Amino acid sequence: MRVLGVDPGLTRCGVGVVEGVAGRPLTMLGVGVVRTPADADIGPRLVGIERGIEEWIERYQPELVAVERVFSQHNVRTVMGTAQASAVAMLCASRRGIPVALHTPSEVKAAVTGSGRADKAQVGAMVTRLLRLSEPPKPADAADALALAICHIWRAPAQNRLQQAVALHTAKGRTP
Amino acid sequence: MRVLGVDPGLTRCGVGVVEGVAGRPLTMLGVGVVRTPADADIGPRLVGIERGIEEWIERYQPELVAVERVFSQHNVRTVMGTAQASAVAMLCASRRGIPVALHTPSEVKAAVTGSGRADKAQVGAMVTRLLRLSEPPKPADAADALALAICHIWRAPAQNRLQQAVALHTAKGRTP
Numbered sequence: 001m002r003v004l005g006v007d008p009g010l011t012r013c014g015v016g017v018v019e020g021v022a023g024r025p026l027t028m029l030g031v032g033v034v035r036t037p038a039d040a041d042i043g044p045r046l047v048g049i050e051r052g053i054e055e056w057i058e059r060y061q062p063e064l065v066a067v068e069r070v071f072s073q074h075n076v077r078t079v080m081g082t083a084q085a086s087a088v089a090m091l092c093a094s095r096r097g098i099p100v101a102l103h104t105p106s107e108v109k110a111a112v113t114g115s116g117r118a119d120k121a122q123v124g125a126m127v128t129r130l131l132r133l134s135e136p137p138k139p140a141d142a143a144d145a146l147a148l149a150i151c152h153i154w155r156a157p158a159q160n161r162l163q164q165a166v167a168l169h170t171a172k173g174r175t176p
Numbered sequence: 177m178r179v180l181g182v183d184p185g186l187t188r189c190g191v192g193v194v195e196g197v198a199g200r201p202l203t204m205l206g207v208g209v210v211r212t213p214a215d216a217d218i219g220p221r222l223v224g225i226e227r228g229i230e231e232w233i234e235r236y237q238p239e240l241v242a243v244e245r246v247f248s249q250h251n252v253r254t255v256m257g258t259a260q261a262s263a264v265a266m267l268c269a270s271r272r273g274i275p276v277a278l279h280t281p282s283e284v285k286a287a288v289t290g291s292g293r294a295d296k297a298q299v300g301a302m303v304t305r306l307l308r309l310s311e312p313p314k315p316a317d318a319a320d321a322l323a324l325a326i327c328h329i330w331r332a333p334a335q336n337r338l339q340q341a342v343a344l345h346t347a348k349g350r351t352p
Binding site: 041042043044046047050070079080083084085086087088090091093094095099100102 | 220256264269276
């Protein structure tokens with residue numbers, strides 16, 4: 001199973017591709033950050049996020065895109081940007097018939113560290129170990145995107161086939 | 177000036193096209209609602225919004241898209257959906273080089289009724305009168321979309337030319 005994890009954000013949108021199955025060692029295929037300038041208008045920034053996500057999907061052909069579920073308990077301004085960037089990521093996946101899975105930050109932390117309240121350093125350290133990397137991916141958004149992909153591969157082995165079938169069905173109904 | 181107003185929402189996304197210039201009678205070219213099923217997954221719903229907005233842009237070729245500025249002081253769940261739907265609308269416009277303008281609900285109400293705290297019925301009544309319609313557009317989301325377009329035409333006659341120039345410049349820099 002090949003999963004593109006997306007840690008959504010307008011200024012830094014973390015992206016990471018992980019391949020593997022639950023119970024076996026995982027492989028990182030790529031990691032990076034899609035950036036848009038903080039002083040640009042929102043419209044062009046969303047276009048920048050779309051281009052970036054499209055490039056990652058084109059290059060790695062993931063079977064599923066795992067996106068962080070956005071809550072509004074954080075800073076109001078940040079949350080809006082996060083919600084908008086996540087919408088673009090989900091749109092890019094769904095219109096190609098690629099299933100989308102959402103995981104909360106605490107689900108992701110619990111999956112990779114064993115604790116839903118782990119800090120960023122702990123998540124980075126475990127991502128580094130689990131993917132057998134020489135050093136933690138930077139920035140933290142990139143490590144978080146990998147953690148999302150790992151979380152998905154480990155949490156939902158049975159659920160994935162169902163999601164793929166549903167997404168394919170939806171995409172077939174699409175007007176060309 | 178031809179403006180597509182968008183009152184963003186996942187279940188009902190109001191859309192309305194108004195043509196005219198400040199100081200002259202305005203003309204409604206079209207009004208409607210893009211709907212997606214409330215029980216569908218978020219990804220396919222965003223694809224549905226994208227298809228709907230694309231159709232409206234294709235059919236009416238607006239020079240500008242006016243979108244309601246989303247705040248997070250309302251219901252948390254609703255705000256996330258509104259932010260995501262608005263992101264799709266802004267994305268559709270920006271990747272075609274069409275400028276996007278954001279107006280707050282109180283700016284819109286003040287523009288069409290004279291009061292930033294007008295209720296939905298008052299906004300509907302004024303939209304009906306200003307566009308010389310036989311009855312108020314329904315649902316309220318459709319009337320709100322028209323009010324957004326009217327608000328933009330009246331508020332920003334000088335600003336519009338600048339926005340168009342900037343958006344065109346951004347679109348030209350786009351990879352094909």
